[in-house]
Amino acid sequence: MNLHTHKLLIQTKKICAQRQVRLTPQRIEVLKLISKQYQKAVSAYDLLHLSRTSSLPHAKPSTIYRALNFLLKQGFIHRIESTNKFMLCQNFLELSHNFIFFICNHCKQVTEQAIKEIEIILQHKAKLTGFNIHNNIIESHGLCLQCTNKLIFSHPLYK
Numbered sequence: 694m695n696l697h698t699h700k701l702l703i704q705t706k707k708i709c710a711q712r713q714v715r716l717t718p719q720r721i722e723v724l725k726l727i728s729k730q731y732q733k734a735v736s737a738y739d740l741l742h743l744s745r746t747s748s749l750p751h752a753k754p755s756t757i758y759r760a761l762n763f764l765l766k767q768g769f770i771h772r773i774e775s776t777n778k779f780m781l782c783q784n785f786l787e788l789s790h791n792f793i794f795f796i797c798n799h800c801k802q803v804t805e806q807a808i809k810e811i812e813i814i815l816q817h818k819a820k821l822t823g824f825n826i827h828n829n830i831i832e833s834h835g836l837c838l839q840c841t842n843k844l845i846f847s848h849p850l851y852k
């Protein structure tokens with residue numbers, strides 16, 4: 694277990710104790726597997742496969758889904774709606790947060806970025822029509838900086 698995962702688990706256990714919710718071994722295992730895919734989103738199917746080859750050899754799809762639902766509800770992970778994959782929340786110590794996801798189509802890296810300014814605009818637009826926003830899911834697909842540089846410089850024009 695690396696330091697990042699170790700720290701994450703300590704924090705998660707603390708939060709669960711405070712909220713009086715149960716962090717079962719299955720839930721811990723699924724969280725660990727997701728955290729190992731640092732900045733990458735992973736599908737439920739991949740998680741089932743990964744858990745079967747690690748410490749949950751008898752995991753069933755329902756085991757994974759139950760763990761995912763728990764982790765989502767507690768805000769430890771996010772579901773990327775456009776790809777139906779899951780990723781570790783990069784800011785889960787902040788109680789409520791609205792983020793935009795930047796998803797690289799090439800290397801599949803996903804990052805969370807704060808969207809305070811966009812939130813203000815959306816709330817303003819909603820108010821104009823009397824609409825009440827409960828939550829926003831904003832996912833942007835494109836290329837990350839590394840991939841942009843790699844792809845530009847591998848273009849025949851640059852050779």
Ligand SMILES: [Zn+2]
Pocket residue numbers: 771781782783784785790792805
């Ligand atoms: Zn988050």
Ligand SMILES: [Zn+2]
Pocket residue numbers: 797798799800801802836837838839840841
């Ligand atoms: Zn990329």
